[in-house]
Amino acid sequence: MSRSDDPRDSYHHGDLRAALLDAAGRLVERNGATHVSLRAIAREAGVSPAAPYHHFPDRESLLAGVAIDGFEALARAMRTEAEGSREDTALGRLQAAGVAYVCFAVENPEIYRLMFSGLLSDRDRFPGLREAADGTFGVLIGLLGTEDRTEVAADPATWVPLTTWSTVHGLALLLIEGIEHAAGAALTPGEITRQVTTVLGQGLKSFQP
Amino acid sequence: MSRSDDPRDSYHHGDLRAALLDAAGRLVERNGATHVSLRAIAREAGVSPAAPYHHFPDRESLLAGVAIDGFEALARAMRTEAEGSREDTALGRLQAAGVAYVCFAVENPEIYRLMFSGLLSDRDRFPGLREAADGTFGVLIGLLGTEDRTEVAADPATWVPLTTWSTVHGLALLLIEGIEHAAGAALTPGEITRQVTTVLGQGLKSFQP
């Protein structure tokens, strides 16, 4: 039980669990998650094809581990970028976090795709993955200064966080797929994100004092 | 050459190409694209495992075909819903199309996931897929009454179409993954979409006369 919780456990290999996650991350980013085999991950880590089964119940669980690491890295990136922003308004910090979000996705497209590949929708199979995703959403909500209210669904302000995440998430995926706006052909993802969040910000202003 | 263009070609089977796409669509929606094997598709269509290779070069090409059909169905749904809308404003039609978009995604989640699974990013490998995706984007642009301008990237209005698609696309995927907003637990996807597009609409109003 404590094996899967404490990453500092030491094994024959040293720390095979971490080494597997690391190797898997590299291979996913290189080939895309669907083209990464468990056997290739084991090869990359220098162990036999059966070794991973002492650390993960199956291939999908290992990939879910990679996705969890991704969510945590993404949340970290948003937080540090928002705090380091020169902007002092909530909207300014939000924009900085949005840029960090999209840049993370564009720089790690295959990992990002894996994070939303459908493993999440198996609600019970990977509870840790869902927690990690909720944590990332939580960073966004925190930046907006809104609490995630469960009542008053009729009040439009209730929907600001979901709208924001939707926009940033959708933009990230569209950029990864290579569907840039014609006007954005020459712009960096960060600049595109600033433009898009500016449009979105017009709407948010109505709900933020 | 004309074989892959004209769906009315008749084969031994009758029209195996269409039958394969149909069977693949059913299996994808049932199990998710990553868990659908070429052999299972062939079984479902009642042919041998090698038969599909006379109609598609490999498994991914067949799945790309399913995705193309998906994009066309999605564009159709948006168009008919926007035209049938009682609203007479551009924003009203856009909202109707957005609801249709999200509803399509939620009703065909695995197909929708496949449509954005990364096959698109192989720009040259599946040109037909990219055309279909661009066509769907085109419907959105048409509804906004904006042309897809390539210059004046500095003008925020240039970014309205991409912002809109990003928001709707992101919302659809978040709903599929089961990441509903806490406040939306009891609402239908259509109602959630109306709320989110209302927030977004506040921003768009600034750019639409």
Added chain:
DNA sequence: GTCGCGTTCTTAACGTTGTTCACATGCACA
């Protein structure tokens, strides 16, 4: 120290997959 035990890793095996090849079939047209 060394005995024993549980964890970690290997080797070998099973069934399934994607894909290819040589060959069978049957429609369309000379």
Added chain:
DNA sequence: TGTGCATGTGAACAACGTTAAGAACGCGAC
């Protein structure tokens, strides 16, 4: 009527995910 080409089959291959049985190692009890 017969020839050709598009369409189908069956057997084969390597690679894959996964499992089972056993070997090596590390660590606490005597």
